[in-house]
Amino acid sequence: MRNIKNILKSGFLALAIAAPIACEANTKKQEPTVLLAEAKSTKPSKQYVKIALLLDTSNSMDGLINQAKAQLWDIVNEFSYARCGNDSRPLLQIALYEYGNDNLSSREGYIRQVIGFISSDLDEISEKLFSLTTNGGEEYCGQVIHTSLRQLDWGKNKDDLKMIFIAGNEPFTQGKLDYKDAALQAKEKDVIVNTIFCGNYEQGISTHWKKGAQLTGGDYMAIDHNRQVVHIDTPYDDVIIQLNARLNNTYISYGHAGARKKAMQVAQDDNAVELEEAVAVKRAVSKSTGLYNNSSWDLVDASEDAEFDVSKLEKDELPEELKGKSSREIEKFIESKKVERARIQKEIQELNAKREAYMAKHQKEEAGELENAMITAIKAQAAKKNYSWK
CATH class of the missing domain: 3.40.50.410 (von Willebrand factor, type A domain)
Incomplete structure (x- = not known):
């Protein structure tokens, strides 16, 4: 293996x-691209x-x-x-x-x-x-x-x-x-x-x-x-940005690149905010879709694969909150973060639908x-x- x-x-x-x-x-x-406990021998076209x-x-x-x-x-x-x-x-x-x-x-x-x-x-x-x-x-x-x-x-x-x-x-x-x-x-x-x-x-x-x-x-x-580009501010922007911060807390970094990648996630949030708040909102919306996947360093995304095996994880590369935990405890922690993430992403999507309707009413094209x-x-x-x- x-x-x-x-x-x-x-x-x-x-x-x-x-x-x-x-x-x-x-x-x-x-089949999503994920961190595998064991590589697949074949992949679907x-x-x-x-x-x-x-x-x-x-x-x-x-x-x-x-x-x-x-x-x-x-x-x-x-x-x-x-x-x-x-x-x-x-x-x-x-x-x-x-x-x-x-x-x-x-x-x-x-x-x-x-x-x-x-x-x-x-x-x-x-x-x-x-x-x-x-x-x-x-x-x-x-x-x-x-x-x-x-x-x-x-x-x-x-x-x-x-x-x-x-x-x-x-x-x-x-x-x-x-x-x-x-x-x-x-x-x-x-x-x-x-x-x-x-x-x-x-x-x-x-x-x-x-x-x-x-x-x-x-x-x-x-x-x-x-x-x-003239961005339209909406009543939903601040809430979406707040949800984005909560979304980041559902990511469980793992491996040699995990901490760096999680820091990059926050840095790119900051870059978007500095450019314009509306850009940060759009980035948050992207992060609520299936297009945003970090299975190479995040245990929640990695766990979506059927062959993901917690017992095969290298314990010394676990984040601090999971070190010393049993496999069962790690599984429960990952599952709780997965449920929380899905709930936050759903909230962002619902707010974005309202945001888009608001923009359509106030300006035809942004x-x-x-x-x-x-x-x-x-x-x-x-x-x-x-x-x-x-």
Whole structure:
């Protein structure tokens, strides 16, 4: 039997920005990604949505980065409504690249993979987004697309929805690698390239951003990346934030990474609050859904797997409140936290329904530029693979 410490090291997001959403190719019940007492020998086939977000982090892109930080949770929450043809959920994976920044290596084309495809660690995606800084540089669109196609595991399942979103404001033709060659590589991997020009719509067309999307059947969009998103405050926000604090107390950290991951959870709550209270509310809503899963370090999420075995846990890696406890006592403690979590998540969901109704009454749309562009493209392209939003 594998040592559970090794399994903890390999357990993961994730973002997919993913707490996975999972659309299985058959109608069997989805099996969550969890900490296992013993690894499974086989896994059921699942359908994935894989999104690589390529962000220009040159000097002029501060507004774009701020929109990405503010709207990550809107995009995640939107996916909580996604369904496959058999009414199950697709598994969301998000990768993040930055390009066009002088702080990056010129040998690598001023390109850096910030985080690869992951399945559930939304906190890590948030942490990486908040770590991004801008600095002037050369923006090589063709090269960053090529790099993401080469480095990421896109898989070979034709039923998966594979998408690149590249955002920037310099000509799409910069760099030694031709964007047309990158588009051909994308088509070979069944990856759709969507382009988001940060500026005037016609200027994006004249600098080949539209052509870059058309070559793979993707969408071309232009946004005002400096637009301030106007969030609507509601009477339910403060209560949801208070519930979020109680929700955090239901997480039981375990293993070498447990304490660090739990601290990251709180740090990303703080980042959201500092950005704007409404962003913290949206993050709390994400944490109340199945998209937010921490089975690699939290015993409650890990215990959802049928093969989870308390007796196999390494006692020296238990949190202080469980050290010296019997297996039965640990099981009872985990179960109590599970029940408490489910109750809090249900309260958040109920309050969010009221919050959304309040926002709909006071303003028809709150969505930001980046979020609008991405969700519009995702829904249109997902429909071709029998996805729906309910």
